[in-house]
Amino acid sequence: MISLAGRDILHGWGKFVLTGFGLGLLIGVTLTMGGVYRGMVDDARVLLDNSGADLWVVQQDTLGPYAESSSIYDDLWRSVAGMKGVEAAANVTYLTTQIRRGEEDVRAMVVGVEPGVLSGPGQPRYLVAGRHITRSHYEAVADEASGFRLGDSIGIRRNSYRVVGITRRMVSSGGDPMVFIPLKDAQEAQFLKDNDFILQQRRRTEANPSLNRPGIPGLLESVLASQTGNSTVNAVLVRLAPGADPEETAEHIRRWKRHEVYTREQMEEILLGKLIATSSRQIGMFLVILAIVSAAIVAFIIYTLTMGKIREIAVLKLIGTKNRTIVGMILQQALGLGVLGFMIGKISATIWAPIFPKYVLLEGRDSVAGFIAVMIMCVASSVLAIRMALKVDPAEAIGG
Amino acid sequence: MSGGKGITVEGLKKRYGSGETAVDALKEVNMVVAPGEVVGLIGPSGSGKTTLLKCLGAVIEPTAGKMTIGDNVIYEEKWKIKDLRALRRDKIGFVFQAPYLIPFLDATDNVALLPMLAGKPNGEARDRARELLDALDVAHRARAMPSELSGGEQQRVSIARALANQPPVILADEPTAPLDSERAMAVIRILNSMAKQYEAAIIVVTHDEKIIPTFRRIYRIRDGKTEEEAGEGRSTEPT
Numbered sequence: 001m002i003s004l005a006g007r008d009i010l011h012g013w014g015k016f017v018l019t020g021f022g023l024g025l026l027i028g029v030t031l032t033m034g035g036v037y038r039g040m041v042d043d044a045r046v047l048l049d050n051s052g053a054d055l056w057v058v059q060q061d062t063l064g065p066y067a068e069s070s071s072i073y074d075d076l077w078r079s080v081a082g083m084k085g086v087e088a089a090a091n092v093t094y095l096t097t098q099i100r101r102g103e104e105d106v107r108a109m110v111v112g113v114e115p116g117v118l119s120g121p122g123q124p125r126y127l128v129a130g131r132h133i134t135r136s137h138y139e140a141v142a143d144e145a146s147g148f149r150l151g152d153s154i155g156i157r158r159n160s161y162r163v164v165g166i167t168r169r170m171v172s173s174g175g176d177p178m179v180f181i182p183l184k185d186a187q188e189a190q191f192l193k194d195n196d197f198i199l200q201q202r203r204r205t206e207a208n209p210s211l212n213r214p215g216i217p218g219l220l221e222s223v224l225a226s227q228t229g230n231s232t233v234n235a236v237l238v239r240l241a242p243g244a245d246p247e248e249t250a251e252h253i254r255r256w257k258r259h260e261v262y263t264r265e266q267m268e269e270i271l272l273g274k275l276i277a278t279s280s281r282q283i284g285m286f287l288v289i290l291a292i293v294s295a296a297i298v299a300f301i302i303y304t305l306t307m308g309k310i311r312e313i314a315v316l317k318l319i320g321t322k323n324r325t326i327v328g329m330i331l332q333q334a335l336g337l338g339v340l341g342f343m344i345g346k347i348s349a350t351i352w353a354p355i356f357p358k359y360v361l362l363e364g365r366d367s368v369a370g371f372i373a374v375m376i377m378c379v380a381s382s383v384l385a386i387r388m389a390l391k392v393d394p395a396e397a398i399g400g
Numbered sequence: 401m402s403g404g405k406g407i408t409v410e411g412l413k414k415r416y417g418s419g420e421t422a423v424d425a426l427k428e429v430n431m432v433v434a435p436g437e438v439v440g441l442i443g444p445s446g447s448g449k450t451t452l453l454k455c456l457g458a459v460i461e462p463t464a465g466k467m468t469i470g471d472n473v474i475y476e477e478k479w480k481i482k483d484l485r486a487l488r489r490d491k492i493g494f495v496f497q498a499p500y501l502i503p504f505l506d507a508t509d510n511v512a513l514l515p516m517l518a519g520k521p522n523g524e525a526r527d528r529a530r531e532l533l534d535a536l537d538v539a540h541r542a543r544a545m546p547s548e549l550s551g552g553e554q555q556r557v558s559i560a561r562a563l564a565n566q567p568p569v570i571l572a573d574e575p576t577a578p579l580d581s582e583r584a585m586a587v588i589r590i591l592n593s594m595a596k597q598y599e600a601a602i603i604v605v606t607h608d609e610k611i612i613p614t615f616r617r618i619y620r621i622r623d624g625k626t627e628e629e630a631g632e633g634r635s636t637e638p639t
Contacts, residue, residue: 001516002509004502011504011545315500318459319561320489320517394488395459397500398450398573 004325005332008309019301020337024344026297027374030290031349032356034366037283039359044173044271048264053121053237055250056262057089064260065094065234066173066267067275072259074187077236080253085244090114091233092122093186096176100155101147108146108179109172110156112186112233115139121237124180130165136182141165143177154179157189173271175358187230201227291377298341299381302334306385310392317394330385338378342371405470406434406601407456407569412465414451414624425451427624429465433601435568438592440612440631441605443621449605450573452621456603457492457571458484470568489517493562493600495591497574499554501546507533507557508542514564525564532560535597536590552583559590563598570595572604581610588614 009016047066056065057072057080064070074091081089093112098105113122115133123132124141130150133139140161142148154161161181170178181189193201205223206212212220238261240249250261262270272280306313313326346367353360412429415422425448433439443449454460456467458474458481467475469491474481481487488494501510511529516522533539536556541549549557555575562570572591576584588604588611595602603619606612615631 002505002513002522004504007509008504311500312502315496315502317485318457318488318494319514320485322485322517325517393459395454397494397496398453398457398459 001325003332004329005336008329009333009336016337017340020340021344023294023297023301023337023341025348026290026294027341027345027370028348028352029345030287030294031345031362031366031370032353032360033283033286033290034370035349035353035360035362036356036358037280038361038363038366039175040173040276040279040283041272042361043171043175043359044276045268046169046171047173048267048271050125050170051092051122051237052119052125052239054240054246054264055238055253056267057236057238057253057257058234058260058262060258060260062260063270063274065092067270070234070260071232072234072236074183074231074233076257076259080236080238080257083249083252083256085241085249085252086238087241087244088120088239090117090120090122090237091183091235092237093183093190093234094172095186095190096172096174097156097189099146099179101152106146107176108142109174109176110186110189111178111180112183112190113180115182121239124165124167124170124178126167127165128168130163132165133180133182134164137185138162139164139182141167141180143170143179144168145171146177146179148179156181156185157192159185159189161185171359173275183233184230187233190234191230191232193228198228291373294374295377295381298334298337298378299384301337302330302378302382302385303388305333306330306389311397313389313392314394314396317392318397323390326389327386330382330389331379334378334382334385335375338374342374345370405468406432406437407603408432408466408468409456410466410468412452412455412467413463414448414455414460415463424624426455426462429621429624429626430628431603431619431626433569433603435599435601436596437617438588438595438602438604438615440615440618441603441621442607442612442618447621448624449621452626453571453573453603453605456569457494458487489514490565491567491569493565493567493570495555495559495562495570495572495575497577499546499551499558501549501554501557501561503546506543506545507538507549507553510546510557511560511564514561518565528564529560532563533557535594536560551578552586555579555583555587556590559587559594563594563600566598566600568600570600570602572602574606574608575604576606576608576611584608584610585614 058064058070059072062068062070077089077091080086095110097110099108115136118132133141138161140154140163142163144166148154148163150163150166152163202224211223240246246263250263253261316326349362353362409429409431412426414426415424417423429452441449455462461479462475508526508529511532512525515525515528530542533542536559538553538556541553546554576587591602613632613634616633618629618631619626620629
């Protein structure tokens with residue numbers, strides 16, 4: 001028996017291919033939306049992986065440093081580093097801000113790290129060009145996605161930094177590329193006040209009789225010095241010694257240092273379950289809507305194609321074609337359209353995914369799930385057309 | 401070859417609806433068409449021609465009467481054959497006013513489709529199709545799609561399709577309506593020739609005054625009743 005669906009497709013291949021192309025673009029958008037979600041999840045995991053930390057010590061009652069603002073003193077790391085089970089501890093600051101690249105702005109996460117500590121937690125994991133930060137000021141290592149090259153100048157707040165190293169896949173949970181600068185500079189950048197504010201603050205302090213007492217020399221200077229100092233960081237990242245139990249060490253730090261401590265699992269839960277949860281739901285909604293739109297389009301196309309063959313179906317029925325053959329013809333066309341659409345969608349998504357400003361991760365398992373979903377959608381969408389075809393009366397082929 | 405007795409219809413009735421709104425479309429239809437014979441079925445609009453054709457084609461169920469194809473009673477107060485689809489496929493050929501060829505199949509496959517539906521292997525079905533196309537003088541257009549065929553060629557392909565499973569009965573519904581006199585005569589000539597060659601009983605429903613004189617026997621249907629008339633049986637050969 002010849003394939004009626006195949007012959008029909010070959011006969012009107014131009015219409016079929018164009019229809020498949022349109023459907024394919026829609027499927028491509030759907031796959032890309034899935035890829036955007038996967039990219040967000042991957043960015044979050046990469047952020048944790050590349051931090052090189054097993055524990056995050058942050059301000060009490062906060063979800064810092066990625067989900068909430070956290071501020072702790074920068075001398076805490078010393079005592080944490082000396083605790084049982086801790087191999088290394090390091091201060092870090094995180095500040096997502098606009099930085100200057102020539103005449104334009106780039107959104108980036110500025111990370112403050114101790115210079116010269118090459119393998120400490122929080123440091124860029126590996127470089128693709130240049131070297132690590134070795135000086136205490138005005139050097140930077142930038143992620144390649146930021147667009148900076150070796151030797152470029154980065155403007156952050158009032159200072160400029162020279163790019164000495166380029167790293168890769170060091171991004172924030174939002175996908176912004178990271179720029180590493182020396183910790184002191186980062187603290188200054190994060191807590192820097194403008195000159196007018198400092199002037200006003202000095203005047204207010206001088207005018208305060210309890211801070212500017214005539215009989216106590218040096219008090220005012222001390223107070224002013226404490227107001228202009230930057231002695232806080234956002235978190236202390238801890239790397240555990242081999243064999244150390246994360247939960248036990250975290251509990252130890254919580255108890256003795258009276259700070260919040262998160263393990264890797266807890267931090268991942270914060271990033272995935274809280275920070276990008278709304279975005280995930282948003283994308284989920286988009287996926288559902290796109291799936292419904294795709295199904296409606298496939299249903300409409302198959303219905304229209306079948307409508308155009310009412311007379312042929314009546315003739316086929318009259319000359320003895322089984323319903324099974326007619327249903328098979330419609331189903332095969334729907335599935336053929338789905339296969340073509342999926343192929344075009346997959347190719348399109350693969351081509352345009354790297355062009356997206358944020359990371360789009362197209363996973364194989366998503367493609368398999370997408371293909372199965374498209375096939376199910378095509379079968380479901382052809383139900384209307386099949387029902388119509390089964391209702392066609394063979395008598396329609398005869399007379400008036 | 402069917403080798404049967406053509407088609408016999410006795411006291412066939414068809415009623416649409418029930419009660420006061422019931423309409424008797426066929427009141428008393430009696431017909432006998434022998435193998436190799438071509439008869440005309442004529443009548444004014446609304447006389448019941450189409451209803452009769454649908455009953456004969458096993459598309460709608462009569463209300464009463466008896467229909468026999470060859471030696472097989474196919475209807476007597478109810479369908480005697482369960483698989484009407486197979487009955488239509490194997491026992492009845494259809495030729496329509498418009499050829500209604502399947503637009504995505506070429507001439508050969510349009511004809512071969514029927515034997516394929518009947519379970520014949522593709523090669524055998526295509527051989528049969530080519531044989532019929534050759535008999536109908538359209539073998540040279542065997543690979544052409546319907547849209548590439550002239551009206552006359554399409555009609556010949558549709559006749560070949562009707563003959564594909566060697567049915568004992570062929571129902572032709574206004575097969576010459578869209579054709580000019582010359583082509584109409586050619587179609588009737590072909591039907592006569594095929595009826596003899598394949599021993600098929602052919603019933604031609606027509607309004608076409610040009611071809612009515614060519615039938616040896618005519619059934620005139622009026623108000624749901626048939627009357628048999630002798631036709632002129634004029635030659636269909638060009639003069």
